[in-house]
Amino acid sequence: MHNFEFVKPASVADAVAALGRGEAQPLSGGQTLIPSMKARLNAPEILVSLTGITEMQGVSRDGDSLTIGAATTHATVARDAASDFPGLAALAGQIGDPAVRNRGTLGGSVANNDPSACYPAAVLGTGATIVTNTREIAADDFFQGMFTTALDEGEIITGVRFPIAQASAYAKFLQPASRFALTGVFVAKYASGVRVAVTGASENGVFRWAEAEAALSAQFDAEAVAGLSVSPHEMISDLHGTPEYRAHLVRVMNQRGVRAAS
Amino acid sequence: MPKVTMKVNGRAVSAETEGRTLLSGYLREGLGLTGTHVGCDTSQCGACVVLVDGQAVKSCTAFAADLEGAEVTTIEGMANPDGSLGVIQQAFQDYHGLQCGFCTPGMVMSTAALLAENPRPSEEEVRHYLEGNICRCTGYQNIVRAVMAASGQDAGALAAE
Ligand SMILES: Cc1cc2nc3c(=O)[nH]c(=O)nc-3n(C[C@H](O)[C@H](O)[C@H](O)COP(=O)(O)OP(=O)(O)OC[C@H]3O[C@@H](n4cnc5c(N)ncnc54)[C@H](O)[C@@H]3O)c2cc1C
Ligand code: FES
Ligand code: FES
Numbered sequence: 001m002h003n004f005e006f007v008k009p010a011s012v013a014d015a016v017a018a019l020g021r022g023e024a025q026p027l028s029g030g031q032t033l034i035p036s037m038k039a040r041l042n043a044p045e046i047l048v049s050l051t052g053i054t055e056m057q058g059v060s061r062d063g064d065s066l067t068i069g070a071a072t073t074h075a076t077v078a079r080d081a082a083s084d085f086p087g088l089a090a091l092a093g094q095i096g097d098p099a100v101r102n103r104g105t106l107g108g109s110v111a112n113n114d115p116s117a118c119y120p121a122a123v124l125g126t127g128a129t130i131v132t133n134t135r136e137i138a139a140d141d142f143f144q145g146m147f148t149t150a151l152d153e154g155e156i157i158t159g160v161r162f163p164i165a166q167a168s169a170y171a172k173f174l175q176p177a178s179r180f181a182l183t184g185v186f187v188a189k190y191a192s193g194v195r196v197a198v199t200g201a202s203e204n205g206v207f208r209w210a211e212a213e214a215a216l217s218a219q220f221d222a223e224a225v226a227g228l229s230v231s232p233h234e235m236i237s238d239l240h241g242t243p244e245y246r247a248h249l250v251r252v253m254n255q256r257g258v259r260a261a262s
Numbered sequence: 263m264p265k266v267t268m269k270v271n272g273r274a275v276s277a278e279t280e281g282r283t284l285l286s287g288y289l290r291e292g293l294g295l296t297g298t299h300v301g302c303d304t305s306q307c308g309a310c311v312v313l314v315d316g317q318a319v320k321s322c323t324a325f326a327a328d329l330e331g332a333e334v335t336t337i338e339g340m341a342n343p344d345g346s347l348g349v350i351q352q353a354f355q356d357y358h359g360l361q362c363g364f365c366t367p368g369m370v371m372s373t374a375a376l377l378a379e380n381p382r383p384s385e386e387e388v389r390h391y392l393e394g395n396i397c398r399c400t401g402y403q404n405i406v407r408a409v410m411a412a413s414g415q416d417a418g419a420l421a422a423e
């Protein structure tokens with residue numbers, strides 16, 4: 001790994017200032033960034049740790065929404081969101097393994113937008129709002145394809161605001177070697193309708209399945225999507241599964257999510 | 263080079279680090295605590311797990327400088343004060359929870375984190391919690407028995423794989 005200058009600011013303002021100093025990159029839990037720096041896929045000159053910023057930590061409820069600081073670990077979300085938003089907490093509790101969950105964070109996962117990551121499904125599947133140091137971005141505008149987001153250079157996510165669902169669940173078909181989702185579906189039911197977001201399947205990253213949303217909004221029952229299918233066109237193809245296999249899993253996982261929703 | 267100070271196994275320590283010094287390197291090269299093993303160095307195997315402020319962390323996937331002031335427990339801190347094996351270590355020996363022993367420091371530290379959270383886990387909970395700790399030798403059965411024994415439960419009652 002190339003060496004770098006390490007800085008650990010105590011506020012968002014100081015972090016933004018440090019990021020403006022040159023070839024700098026934010027570090028959150030490091031569970032993605034550190035392995036990629038070892039592989040020299042990333043080589044920042046300045047690394048700005050976000051883990052010492054209190055205002056980016058914690059889970060708090062405000063009426064019908066749950067706001068989670070971007071530097072909150074998966075383990076903390078699994079514990080502290082469990083009573084307010086069980087579907088979201090259960091998703092956080094299924095990420096990786098205990099040691100990954102003790103370091104990895106919401107902000108790091110969402111900023112990275114890995115096509116097989118779990119959190120993007122919850123953020124898009126709830127229609128959450130991504131809060132940064134400069135603006136608020138709707139989930140529908142935020143994810144822009146594999147490893148690509150609406151974030152600008154030097155912009156940091158400070159938190160995510162999730163509208164609390166009446167019922168929700170994340171159904172993950174585990175890829176046991178990587179522990180990511182081979183395909184995962186987040187289903188969330190609101191008074192305004194049902195949202196369905198799929199991760200791990202498409203070459204374009206997380207996406208909403210509009211047909212399933214319409215069917216489930218009319219009737220929130222796993223049978224409502226039994227006859228639907230997604231096209232394998234532009235689905236991920238690798239040694240773990242063909243595009244056709246993943247397209248099939250999208251429906252199966254969607255149905256499991258609806259059955260499990262609470 | 264800046265110095266990073268931590269409390270490791272109850273002792274205040276300080277060692278020089280670069281920005282890129284990993285916790286695993288800080289422990290092994292900085293402090294000479296080579297009980298923490300680096301297996302994959304790619305965050306996959308769990309051999310390097312230590313406790314940071316009581317929580318299991320992959321020491322190959324955290325920078326020492328990010329953990330200034332932390333309390334760290336490594337395998338060297340798991341023995342009894344008189345030097346005899348601690349309860350978890352003794353259970354791994356009694357139930358043959360290791361063969362080559364390379365994964366064992368990480369297994370013992372993950373077990374310590376599990377039992378602190380859940381003092382009497384079921385077999386399924388043990389297997390689930392240890393998912394991030396990979397063992398090339400044992401086939402896991404005796405590791406699970408050792409953890410059951412370390413938590414004061416009947417290790418003989420496990421279903422055969
Ligand atoms: C063994 C293993 C298994 C895993 N399993 C899963 C899984 O099942 N599901 C899953 O979803 N993920 C999984 N992960 C990934 C894990 O969840 C990571 O923690 C996560 O993807 C990145 O979060 P982080 O906090 O570690 O971010 P980091 O690694 O610190 O950062 C990731 C990227 O985001 C940027 N960044 C970080 N924080 C911010 C911010 N606030 N604003 C803007 N940019 C930011 C960084 O610069 C970097 O580019 C796994 C990882 C490992 C090692
Ligand atoms: S050496 Fe750290 S996870 Fe393998
Ligand atoms: S005992 Fe050899 S890797 Fe586990």
